[in-house]
Amino acid sequence: MSSKKGKRLVYIPDDIVKEAKMVSKGRGESLSLFISEVLRMALRANSLGYSPGTAAEFLEIMQAQRNLGGAFIPADVLTYLNNKACEAEVEQLEKKWYESGKWHGKYLNEKFEDPIQAFKKFLEATRWDLSEVEVRQNQGKVKFRCISTLLTGKATELLAKFIEGAMHSIGYQTDKSDTLKGMILLDFKR
Amino acid sequence: MNKVAKQGDLSLYKFLNEVFELTLRANKLGVNLSSLIDSRELLKAAMEGGFTLGLESLWYEMAELAYAKAKNESLKSWFDAGVWFAKRYVTGETDDPFEAFKKDLKDFTWNVPELELNKAADTVSVRIVSPRFTEAYTFLFLSFLEGALETFGYKIDSKEISRGIISLEAVRDQH
Numbered sequence: 001m002s003s004k005k006g007k008r009l010v011y012i013p014d015d016i017v018k019e020a021k022m023v024s025k026g027r028g029e030s031l032s033l034f035i036s037e038v039l040r041m042a043l044r045a046n047s048l049g050y051s052p053g054t055a056a057e058f059l060e061i062m063q064a065q066r067n068l069g070g071a072f073i074p075a076d077v078l079t080y081l082n083n084k085a086c087e088a089e090v091e092q093l094e095k096k097w098y099e100s101g102k103w104h105g106k107y108l109n110e111k112f113e114d115p116i117q118a119f120k121k122f123l124e125a126t127r128w129d130l131s132e133v134e135v136r137q138n139q140g141k142v143k144f145r146c147i148s149t150l151l152t153g154k155a156t157e158l159l160a161k162f163i164e165g166a167m168h169s170i171g172y173q174t175d176k177s178d179t180l181k182g183m184i185l186l187d188f189k190r
Numbered sequence: 191m192n193k194v195a196k197q198g199d200l201s202l203y204k205f206l207n208e209v210f211e212l213t214l215r216a217n218k219l220g221v222n223l224s225s226l227i228d229s230r231e232l233l234k235a236a237m238e239g240g241f242t243l244g245l246e247s248l249w250y251e252m253a254e255l256a257y258a259k260a261k262n263e264s265l266k267s268w269f270d271a272g273v274w275f276a277k278r279y280v281t282g283e284t285d286d287p288f289e290a291f292k293k294d295l296k297d298f299t300w301n302v303p304e305l306e307l308n309k310a311a312d313t314v315s316v317r318i319v320s321p322r323f324t325e326a327y328t329f330l331f332l333s334f335l336e337g338a339l340e341t342f343g344y345k346i347d348s349k350e351i352s353r354g355i356i357s358l359e360a361v362r363d364q365h
Contacts, residue, residue, distance in 0.1 A: 042209040056212045062229040071246035071301040074271035085255035100248045126243040
């Protein structure tokens with residue numbers, strides 16, 4: 001690296017430079033302006049706690065969420081809906097969460113190289129009521145462990161159905177299921 | 191930049207390469223890095239605003255079930271959520287609480303194609319068009335808005351509601 005008049009020279013692989021040139025040209029910007037902008041954004045992303053690697057993963061998850069038809073709902077309303085809708089038709093509601101999970105899993109399976117890790121990251125990024133999401137993959141078996149101090153018993157069961165639906169779409173069967181209020185322990189096998 | 195690279199245990203060279211790879215990956219998805227930052231900030235705001243993210247179709251189906259089972263109670267639960275949401279802005283230290291509320295509401299309803307919320311003197315007008323809203327969800331969302339507007343000191347003066355469309359005028363409550 002060398003420096004001159006407050007500017008620095010950093011070596012970047014040729015293939016990346018070529019692609020960056022194409023992108024900047026497509027945007028009608030100079031390469032230099034494009035690079036400065038990218039670096040400024042990278043520093044902002046860093047201040048939000050993102051390394052470039054985790055930022056890329058997050059970006060893909062959020063993009064997938066938008067494509068899937070993600071929507072926000074007040075958390076208290078969701079708790080209410082879980083309880084009230086369960087009073088109405090618990091089996092029907094479980095089926096809806098399961099089917100939603102299946103739809104989600106199908107999308108992740110087609111979109112991501114490692115759909116299980118993508119699903120874990122999706123849960124971590126969007127289900128902030130979960131304090132812990134642990135996924136262990138070992139020789140065709142997958143263990144899910146989700147912990148929350150906020151979920152009600154019904155909400156825990158419905159989320160477990162959602163996870164099962166997603167994993168079934170990804171090509172796994174439920175081997176063992178143990179759900180307690182605020183705790184989901186699920187084992188899957190190929 | 192050097193400092194940031196070191197924090198991540200990376201050489202400046204490696205860090206910059208990762209940054210450019212991320213940018214090009216984002217470009218292939220049709221987004222830029224600023225949208226990543228926007229998404230991150232949106233999620234943070236939604237989390238702090240007491241919202242949960244999930245599949246729109248599932249929310250609609252659950253709303254239908256609950257509304258059919260207990261209409262008034264369901265409406266009240268959405269109304270209370272609107273009160274809670276608006277209270278954050280009313281009691282916060284933002285210069286213009288209504289503008290902050292409007293911005294966040296627009297951000298959190300990214301699935302709603304048309305949402306206009308305009309304040310002029312003592313009135314607020316709202317127009318929402320969302321073809322995917324079910325009838326129950328339309329009324330529940332209206333109740334959420336009513337709760338929020340009441341918290342800001344407005345009462346509904348007139349409204350026109352049909353599935354997927356909410357149009358209302360609220361005036362400042364003098365009492």
